[in-house]
Amino acid sequence: MPRPGRNTYSDQKPPYSYISLTAMAIQSCPEKMLPLSDIYKFIMDRFPYYRENTQRWQNSLRHNLSFNDCFIKIPRRPDQPGKGSFWALHPSCGDMFENGSFLRRRKRFKVGGMLVTDPLAPSKPQDTTHYLQQQAKLRLSALHAAAHLPQMSGGYNLSSVTQPSSFKHPFAIENIIAREYKIPGGLAAFSTSGYPLHNQLTPAWPHMYGSGMMDSAAPISMASDYSAYGMPLKSICHGGQTLPAFPVPIKPTPTSMPTHIPAFLANSPQSLSPTSPQTATGQSSPVAHGEALSSSASTALQSAVAVH
DNA sequence: AATTGTTTACTAATCA
């Protein structure tokens, strides 16, 4: 019943596969990881089509999460109770959508296969965890730094802080998300619950739903869903619960990833342990690995927008 | 009991 008057268009099935949609959801938050329920929510909030037949598509989505190596499961810390784990994108999943199509990838990402494209990706499961933790730390410091730079407020992109040298392909999921929900100028409001108000987002695509005025060409007035730096507040306040644990992939990641951890990431400070105080500060306990995807992998969603 | 996660099987669409 939400959306009187504008349904015909926005109810269309989005031209994205479940993998694309899930990647979008994960990329939309600074931690780069979300619990299943939040992935559902992200999709339903933005794509009215998925507000129906939830049993069907959610089953499919869960299937995709388990079946595809590009998604990794990250356990909750004991002090972070809740159902299910967090889901993140594999650091090495590379350019899954570089062909510009979000419906069909050129090649399925397979851990241990030869499709790894991220030179920063670790080569062993333990290293992957380590890598993610390092990324988390970087992201965290970036957040702190950015928070103290007033001139950076207003649509400032965190990724440019944490990944100063990583070029964001126009198709990057991260880019699409950023464009879709970038704050025109300043801080966004928090919902009283500390939870994002997805429905106040304005859509840039017909199949996306928002409530505000619809000028896809104009900067989107980002509602309370996203704070400055273009990230969802939820990431900071994680729906009332505290932050997720540092990433520790559950899904065993086969060892043959032909890449290496860069030297500067090789020495991991103990401060990155999953029990690090940083994770309990509520300042975003980033998980991030998403660099691979953000810089390359997700290369595609954006062009779809550009085309529109 | 409901949710989350895994797995298998099958069909359809698309790619090379």
Add this chain to the structure above:
DNA sequence: TGATTAGTAAACAATT
């Protein structure tokens, strides 16, 4: 046209 990828259904286990 065969191979690959995506979508769906379903059974089942584990967890909360």
